Amino acid sequence: MGFFMDGLDAEAYDRQYSDRxxxxxxxxxxxxxxxRMVIVATAVVLTAGVDVLLPIIISRSLDTLQNDPASANLLLITSLITVVASLSWVFNMLRQWLSAEAVGNVVLNLREDAVDAITERDLSFYDTFPSGKIVSRVTSDTAAFAQVVVLTIDLMSRILLVGFLLIYLATVSTKLTLVLVTISPFVMGAALGFRKIARDWVTQSRRVLAEVSNHIQETVSGIGVAKTFRQESTIYDEFLDVNNRSYKINLRTGFTFSSIFPILNVIIGFGTAGLLYVGGKTVLSGSLSAGDWYLFIQGMALFWFPLTSIASFWSQFQLGLAAGERVFAIMDAENKVVQTANHVLDQVRGDIRFEHVDFWYNENETVLKNFSLHIQTGETLALVGHTGSGKSSITKLIARFYEFQGGKILVDGHDIRTLSLTDYRRFLGIVSQTPFLFDGTVMDNIRYGSPEATEQEAERAAQAVGGGDWIKSLPQGLHTAVGERGSSLSMGQRQLVALARVLLQNPSIFILDEATASIDPLTETLIQEGLDTVMDNRTSIVVAHRLSTIKNADRIIVLREGEIIEEGSHEDLLAQGGHYAELYNTYFRHQSLEYIEASGELIA
Amino acid sequence: MKSEFTVANAYRYNRSSPVRWIASHLWRHKFFLMFSVVCWLSAYASFSTLQVIIGRAADEVLNPSSDNALLFIALTAIGVSLMDSMSSLTGAFLLETLGKRFQRDAREELYISLLSKSQVFHDRQRTGDIMARATEDMTGLSDMVIPGFIFIFDSCIGIVMPLLFIASIKVDLLLVPLVFLVIYVFVVRNYVRRLNPVIARQRDQFGVMNAGLEESISGIEIVKASAQEAFERLKFRQNARQFKDYFVQQGRIESRYLPLLMYGIAFGLMFLHCMSLYRQDELSIANIIAVMGLFGVWRFPVFISIFSWSLMENGLNSARRILTIINAETDLDENATGYAGELRGEITFEAVSFGYEDGMVLEDISFHIKPGQTVAIVGQTGSGKSTLTELVNRTYDATAGRILIDGVDVRDWNLDALRSHISKIEQDIFLFSRTIAENIAFGAPDASQELIEQAAKEAQAHQFILSFKDGYQTKIGERGVTLSGGQRQRIALARAFLSNPRILILDDSTSAIDSATEDEIQKAIKRAQQGRTVLLITHRLSQIRWADRILVVDQGKLVASGSHEELLHSSPHYRRIFARYDAALPDIESEALEVYMPSEEVI
Structure with missing residues (x-):
């Protein structure tokens, strides 16, 4: 019943496609x-035809048997039934097999195209849309869409079956067909009404299941706290409450679902009785043969099921189309970063120039306005400022993750828009605040950006970071598995891996968004030593959160609301007593040795 | 079985095997089960009777007896089909109740067992796994009852009942159905054996594909920065292709479902048998109609039985997985008869080692802490410093050596008494989705608002709590109220203050973005140190600097111990931390001091 509630959350990249x-x-x-589709469709029609044939053969045989027993060829009749049944099986086999292939291929093509499209998107796309939703569009929506094929074929077969039956029955006896048709709306109506009620109940059931899940999840995550404070019985009582509520609501939903078939059966029972009576009278009056009458009774059974299911198919069909629309929308989302040429550089020195750059993520909030900055080859530049002052944006523009709206950015004198991005980014080494590691070993991750490097080269890079002391604390050294997103490593260790990754890549430009998370003092020391190695002789741009980093920088750029308001060395800027001094007192003072020494008297 | 939590008068189920466990759950509601079987018998009896009635109607049509006979038959048909519907409705309701009760009871049983397990157990279990047991596997159980049992009833009764009716008409006619049944059982078993592994592989592959894509997208920045888009695309393509292969394979197996063909052939043979009996005058046309109708009843149960088997198997597997957790041995118990005196806060480690089969986490650790001292533990991630503190409140038990609290081995303490005096603030601070006040009062649910605020003030949390619109009544995790690490930590400190433990274990790895917050956190921690023993795992150099004693742990061993000044003189590890501050370090005295000497430490 999942299809009842599948979400239709709209995203900004969603669009309305015309039917055409x-x-x-x-x-x-x-x-x-x-x-494949043609064969499948043919098989569907033939299956429907053959299925109708079976009761007809039996009814005709019964007529012959009754009226002229001698002329009936029993073996012929039997082989006819057997052949019809075999044909039905063959057609059905073709249908299932080929439609599985067709659906499989369509889904695969759709998924491949979708992934090709989304990996081309720039980062503004990923900022806006949660990864879970993107994934579900690629994997679930594509599957839902492909169901449209199956549903179309199924729907066709059912409508055909009902159609064939009605046409044939009408030629035999209009009167009985009318009885059959009269009952149909009641059956359909009951099925539809049931859907409406069931939908509400199912929503409530899901909600209460989520509640139970949340409760248990919270208990399991907080079990340590509950045990420390010996509060097990309190949360147990709460659980009983939620669990009982869930039981009651689930039971009600279950009752609703259980009642549908008995109710439909009652209606069908009336239909059967009606046909028995009316049909019997008609046979008695001589205008209908016993065989035809049998056909009607059998026809009813074949008739009802497709009728009740057509109602639910329609909404599934719509959901499938909507899913298709969502997949197309994500494929068609437009890139904001557009390259005007595809120049490949042999070498990047790392001379970066911002010339009157305007930049915003959305039009209401300008991040950089008429921003100019020249970063020289080999320079270590620290960016400091409050949150939102534009520090990170500068690094993201250098990486060409986002499009800027005015001015120019030049790398070694080349307009950044004219570079081949794949090529240019090979010269960049980036470590973000929370470094991302891929599931695999530490070694795999160090080699991620330079797959052509040998294990020895990777090991050398790892040893160069913090003297390699961090590798010893990994249970299997460089072959330690990092877990999903690096979860089995500490934040500090992840940074060390990221530094080794950059070192192996040997980029011309190093970009670091320093971590704000705190790291144990020993690992912190290793990271600092690693940074010294990486930044040596390389253009480095650091969004600084560490006092030691700004102290070591060649130049500090002080930013406020997207503008450079001060620049210079730590001592000079501090002596000026301007915005930098204020920032220092807000963000960096507590990292100083003076603070540490003084903290003994801080409280008392 | 050892247990840290028990519920009085809990219903006892047989947990010796999955089948017995399921049976004992069902036995608890046995009347529901028995009555529903009766309902199903009655429903099938009615349904089969309907076929007979149709046959009788044919008889009546061919050899009319009276004017009203046909009307009477029609009315009987309505009555019988009402009977059929009512019976199956009642039966379904009964099973529904049984299934949902089973689910509820089993979930409760699992929950109690989760509460009773030790922390060791919980550390080794992934939350996702337990969640799957508590939700999907519970659904597996209830699905086994409904619709599983309905399918079983349908398969059993739906197959046997028509046979009985056919036999009552003419025993000879059982020949074809019985032969069909025997072949059918073999064919279906074979079919399921081929199909199930493919379905399982397909499901796993879907998970792999999803997780792979999720990873690529989460790491998109590094993918783009490293220009590895093509590699990620290739990875996805391979996964998607593999999935497609399994999908088509499943379709191929399903398309060759032989019972469909067999049933068609059996239908023809059945008709042949009827016709030949008719020729020998042993069967009337009316009977043929009834028999063919009865054999037609089989169509449904024969096909539904596949699902019933897989639902049974599914339910059994769910039961097995749930039982594995329930039956998992827990290593600690409440030790209700143990020592339960006042706790002063003296901690002694005597040659303590701790480890798993695959390696030692801590080796031969000895030290002594006087009541009221603050001890900072320093070491890299994975050095074992957290584990060291977890031995104190018996989150784990040492594998060798002894830990004494106030001179009494922790294993001889009453667990409740021990833990109620030891508070622990974890690295990932866990707060419940309740109000801030309720979180602070978690360990002392009866605390007054005044006491709660008092504790919050001491933890430097009062100010920021009041800055929320709902103050102390702010629900955590709701509508955009997100707390920073420092705020969570201070709420946890307030929670600890209210329960006033003698020993506080503080795993402090929060970072303050700004110096003002840092001041607040420093004050709160300083306050926490007053009047109790504190074990401090911290990243704050200022806390380490001013601790009464510092333990330096490296790869499971205690490599240095002493005050700040002592360690600056003696420990290269410790000196390295301060080296990057341009502080003038004292000369290192002797390499020999680096090795920890227990004789010095024992008072």
């Missing part, structure tokens, strides 16, 4: 599967 556009798009994915 949507159909065109869909057709382009299905065209390669056309031969």
């Amino acid at each position: 556009e949507l159909v065109k798009r869909i057709v382009s994915y299905f065209r390669p599967q056309l031969p």
